[in-house]
Amino acid sequence: MITLKKVSIWRGENEIFTELNLAFHPGQRVGIFGRNGAGKSTLFALLTGDIGADKGDLSIPGSWRLAHLQQDTLPVSTTALDWVLDGDTVLRKLEADIKRADAQRKHEQLAQLYARLEDIDGYTAPARAAEILNGLGFSSSEFDKPYNEFSGGWRIRLNLAQTLMCPSDFLLLDEPTNHLDLVTTLWLESWLLRYDGTVLVIAHDRDFLNTVSTHIAHLANKSIRIYRGNFENFERVRGEQLLAEEAAYNRQAREIKHMQKFIDRFRAKATKAKQAQSRIKALDRMTLLAPAYTDSPYQFSFPNPDRLPQELLRLERANLGYGETIVLSGVKLELFPGSRTGILGANGTGKSTLVKVLADELPILSGELIRDSQYNRQSGAIGYFAQHQIEQLDSSASGLDLLKRYETESASASRTTTQALRNYLGGWGFPGDMATRACGQLSGGERARLVLCLIAWQKPAMLLLDEPTNHLDLDMRHALAVALQAYEGALIIVSHDRHLMGQVADDFLVTENGHVQHYRGDLENYTAELKTQKSAQREPGALSKRDKRRQSADARAKSKALRDNIRITEQKITRLTSQLQKCIQKLEDPTLYHTASACTDAEKLKQDKSKIRELTLEQSTTKSKILELEEQWLEYQEQLQRTEEA
Numbered sequence: 001m002i003t004l005k006k007v008s009i010w011r012g013e014n015e016i017f018t019e020l021n022l023a024f025h026p027g028q029r030v031g032i033f034g035r036n037g038a039g040k041s042t043l044f045a046l047l048t049g050d051i052g053a054d055k056g057d058l059s060i061p062g063s064w065r066l067a068h069l070q071q072d073t074l075p076v077s078t079t080a081l082d083w084v085l086d087g088d089t090v091l092r093k094l095e096a097d098i099k100r101a102d103a104q105r106k107h108e109q110l111a112q113l114y115a116r117l118e119d120i121d122g123y124t125a126p127a128r129a130a131e132i133l134n135g136l137g138f139s140s141s142e143f144d145k146p147y148n149e150f151s152g153g154w155r156i157r158l159n160l161a162q163t164l165m166c167p168s169d170f171l172l173l174d175e176p177t178n179h180l181d182l183v184t185t186l187w188l189e190s191w192l193l194r195y196d197g198t199v200l201v202i203a204h205d206r207d208f209l210n211t212v213s214t215h216i217a218h219l220a221n222k223s224i225r226i227y228r229g230n231f232e233n234f235e236r237v238r239g240e241q242l243l244a245e246e247a248a249y250n251r252q253a254r255e256i257k258h259m260q261k262f263i264d265r266f267r268a269k270a271t272k273a274k275q276a277q278s279r280i281k282a283l284d285r286m287t288l289l290a291p292a293y294t295d296s297p298y299q300f301s302f303p304n305p306d307r308l309p310q311e312l313l314r315l316e317r318a319n320l321g322y323g324e325t326i327v328l329s330g331v332k333l334e335l336f337p338g339s340r341t342g343i344l345g346a347n348g349t350g351k352s353t354l355v356k357v358l359a360d361e362l363p364i365l366s367g368e369l370i371r372d373s374q375y376n377r378q379s380g381a382i383g384y385f386a387q388h389q390i391e392q393l394d395s396s397a398s399g400l401d402l403l404k405r406y407e408t409e410s411a412s413a414s415r416t417t418t419q420a421l422r423n424y425l426g427g428w429g430f431p432g433d434m435a436t437r438a439c440g441q442l443s444g445g446e447r448a449r450l451v452l453c454l455i456a457w458q459k460p461a462m463l464l465l466d467e468p469t470n471h472l473d474l475d476m477r478h479a480l481a482v483a484l485q486a487y488e489g490a491l492i493i494v495s496h497d498r499h500l501m502g503q504v505a506d507d508f509l510v511t512e513n514g515h516v517q518h519y520r521g522d523l524e525n526y527t528a529e530l531k532t533q534k535s536a537q538r539e540p541g542a543l544s545k546r547d548k549r550r551q552s553a554d555a556r557a558k559s560k561a562l563r564d565n566i567r568i569t570e571q572k573i574t575r576l577t578s579q580l581q582k583c584i585q586k587l588e589d590p591t592l593y594h595t596a597s598a599c600t601d602a603e604k605l606k607q608d609k610s611k612i613r614e615l616t617l618e619q620s621t622t623k624s625k626i627l628e629l630e631e632q633w634l635e636y637q638e639q640l641q642r643t644e645e646a
Contacts, residue, residue, distance in 0.1 A: 001025050002047070002064075002170070002198070008057035009042060016042050018057065018222040026169075029192060029199040031209040031231055034219030035297075036473055040202050043219070044068070044172055047200070052284060060170070067168035069176055073155040081143040083158050084129040087165035091122050111568040113560050120167075123558040132161045135187040136180070153179035155196070164191060173201040177208050178470060181347045181496055183530050190531075204474050206231055206499040242295055259360065298479035300427040300453070302487040305381070305461040309335040309369065309372045312462050312490050313358065318367030320350065320357050326365060327353045331516045333509070340491045342505030344519065344526055349511040351494045352386070355466045358492060359384040371576050383460030385468045390447045395440030399450050402439075406457060428453040429476070445471040452480070462490040469497045498523060555643055562640040567631045573626055580622045587615050 007020040016039045024030060032040050045051045046058060048068050060066075067087075078086065086092060094117055101110045117123065128440060136157045147158060156179050163173070176184050185208060192199060192212045200217075209216070209231040216227045216234040227234045305321050313335040321327040327350040335341075335358070343351045356362035357369070359382055394402065403421045425435040428449055439447060448471040463484075468578070469477050481503040484491060495501050501523055508519040508526065519526060 001061070003057075003059045004053075005057045005059075006226055007046070007053045007058060008322045009039075009046065009051070010054050011042075015222055015515070017224070020224055022217075022224055022226060023548060024198055024200065026198055027196065028214050029195075029201070030215045030217050030226070031213035031234075032200060032202045032217050032219065033209070033231070033234070033474060035475060036443065038217060038219035039224075039472065041174070041220075043224070044174055044200070044202070047170075047172060064169040065167055066170045066172070067163050067166040068172040069163045069174055071174060073152060073157065073159070074133060077146040079136060079146060080133060080150070080158055081129055082446070083147050084133060084161045084165050085125060087162035088125060088167060089434060090120060090167065091117075091125050094120070094122060107568045107571060111565055114565050117561065123554065123561070125165075126554050129161070129165055132164050135184065135191065138163050154441050160188075169197040171195065171197055171199045173199065173203075175202055175204070177203055177205045177496065178497075182344070182498065183346050185496060186527065186530055204469065204472060204477060205497055206474060208498070210499075225476050284645055288408065295430050296475045296479055297431075298427065298476055300424075300456065300479065301483045302383075302456045302463065302489075303459045304488045306461050308461055308489065311372070313369070313371040315357075315364070316368040316370075316371060318357070318629075319365040320353050320362070321365050322353075322362075327514065327518055328511065329514055331367070333516065335490045336629055337461065337490055338488060340504060340506040341493070342501045342508045342523070343492065343494045343511065344501075344508050344523075345511035347620075350514070350516075351511050352466055354509075354511065354516065355386070355464050355492060355494060356385075358382075358462075359386075359464045381461045382464065383455035383458060383462065384464045385451055385455060386466045387470065389451050390444065390471070393439040393447055393450065396438055398436045398438055399453065400435045402450075402454055403457060406454070407441065424457070425453065428557075443471075443495045445476070448472055449476060456483075460489060463487065463492070465491070465493045465495070467494055467496070469495055559640060559643050562636050562643065566636045566640065569629055569636065573629045575631065576622055576626050576629070580619065580626065583615055583619045583622060587612070587619065 002024040004020045004022050008018055009016045032043065034040050042051070047052060047060070048066065061433070071386070076083075094113060098110065098113045098117065101113055121128075130140070130143065134140070138154075138157070138161075150158065160173075160176055163171070176188060180188065189208060189211045192201075199212070201212065211230070213230045215229070216231055218225050218227060218234065218238070227237055229237075273475075308557060311334065313333075315331050315333040318331040319326050319329045320331060331354070337356075343354065345351050354363065358365055360371075361384070400418070400421055403416075403425070404418075407415055407421075422435050426429070429446075430437075430450070430453070434446075439450065443451065448468070452468065468480065472480065477497060477500055481500050484493075484504040491504065493501065493505060505523075508523070510517050510519045510526075521529075
């Protein structure tokens with residue numbers, strides 16, 4: 001059990017935690033929840049030993065092995081598979097010891113080391129590392145690719161794979177799902193559910209926390225409170241606490257009224273009964289849990305566009321891609337005001353390519369694209385969010401500066417007052433001095449919020465959101481879902497946040513095998529299908545040729561080690577058998593007993609009897625050792641037979 005007793009931590013004059021008293025027990029999976037600056041990273045730094053407590057005591061059992069996901073990447077040329085195997089430091093040390101003992105021909109030590117390798121299940125390590133890599137989205141052809149040839153997001157995946165490979169009793173994961181698609185997130189969920197140790201995980205993916213957490217640690221007001229149950233249970237309990245405050249109750253009532261208007265509008269126009277029921281159920285659940293966010297610092301909306309045509313955009317038999325490379329072919333799609341579409345598919349299947357075409361950032365290669373002449377990026381009628389826009393913000397300008405630029409460029413004769421602009425920014429989490437802080441001084445999450453804020457200000461008729469939540473905390477994700485529900489323009493969204501997708505999308509497209517298909521089911525159906533497919537891929541018949549070759553190589557390596565053990569054991573038996581024969585010959589020497597019986601010298605008689613006892617003990621001990629080695633030899637032979645028959 002890990003315990004914190006009256007722990008206080010300061011950063012300069014800022015107190016992060018005040019006299020924390022809490023414990024993490026074996027087998028708990030604890031989701032860490034708190035707003036930016038609440039101390040989540042500080043808590044992890046304390047547990048990893050990177051910082052110490054300014055006051056109080058932290059106790060971690062000395063036998064507990066810690067594994068911690070590293071966010072830093074290194075310019076190393078180690079292959080992907082070896083990088084993951086490096087996570088098992090015990091294995092790597094043992095392999096080095098075996099190599100050294102083999103070079104020095106220390107056979108007895110080598111036998112002991114091979115036995116130790118068997119004890120730690122070292123022979124299966126490459127296969128286990130390959131399973132983790134496959135689960136996190138790496139193909140077998142990438143196992144030998146150097147670490148430094150992967151992109152930043154894929155290097156973080158490799159870091160995660162290395163962390164999962166490390167034998168541990170205590171696992172710390174900081175935003176493990178940030179660079180994962182839905183398929184790999186589901187795999188990680190199943191892996192964590194099988195993990196026997198204690199897990200602490202920081203994540204802003206509500207469904208992920210809901211699935212893996214047995215407890216939620218809520219960081220607020222320089223303290224931490226542990227709630228039993230998953231994240232949905234935490235929201236419910238937290239909401240009951242906040243509703244006790246009258247001001248919070250009034251705000252929550254307004255929010256429910258806002259959402260109910262959307263539910264009623266959806267019911268009136270819904271044509272697909274199954275999807276309608278799923279959608280209404282999700283919205284009803286969101287209404288129930290809304291009280292947990294009544295103290296959220298965010299209160300904003302996406303203003304509805306001034307004008308909406310009957311049809312915004314249409315693609316007919318369109319091929320999409322780059323240069324001569326077709327990523328998606330034969331795409332057919334129509335977008336109308338009020339349509340709300342989520343795009344599903346694994347990473348690299350063309351989701352972002354489709355959104356770029358819709359955003360007027362990428363031309364089609366062939367086919368037909370028809371859009372209303374007034375609805376393009378330049379007019380502000382298309383609101384497009386993508387990760388590169390976060391980096392393209394003018395680092396020297398503030399949010400207030402950027403809003404004023406939009407006002408200046410606007411064709412409207414009326415101008416918004418500075419105070420009104422400040423009020424607007426405050427609803428997006430930029431109150432007071434935050435409104436005038438340069439973009440270069442903002443965090444990734446703050447810049448993402450600002451981009452969304454600027455998009456909403458232009459009243460777009462079509463919102464195209466490509467992974468808008470990667471840097472957003474849970475409070476902001478909830479506020480975004482509420483705002484998108486009231487938006488009346490067309491919405492296209494790509495997101496790995498299943499909860500957000502389920503709350504705001506009515507229909508789904510799937511990008512797969514170079515095509516875009518309409519998906520008939522809901523998000524729950526799609527998730528269930530992915531789990532079924534992943535389970536089927538784990539069947540032996542689904543192994544690739546490369547995986548089979550790797551397994552064969554592992555089997556050959558294990559066979560070699562077992563043959564070495566057999567050879568070394570036989571050498572030991574031969575040596576001990578020779579030693580036993582010599583001992584028996586000495587005991588059979590009649591002069592030894594004659595001397596002992598006829599000798600009149602008391603001292604000499606004592607020595608002879610002592611020698612007989614020593615030889616008898618040696619005979620007995622040697623026979624026992626030979627028997628043990630013969631049993632060990634038989635065990636090695638059986639293991640070798642099973643390995644070669646497999």
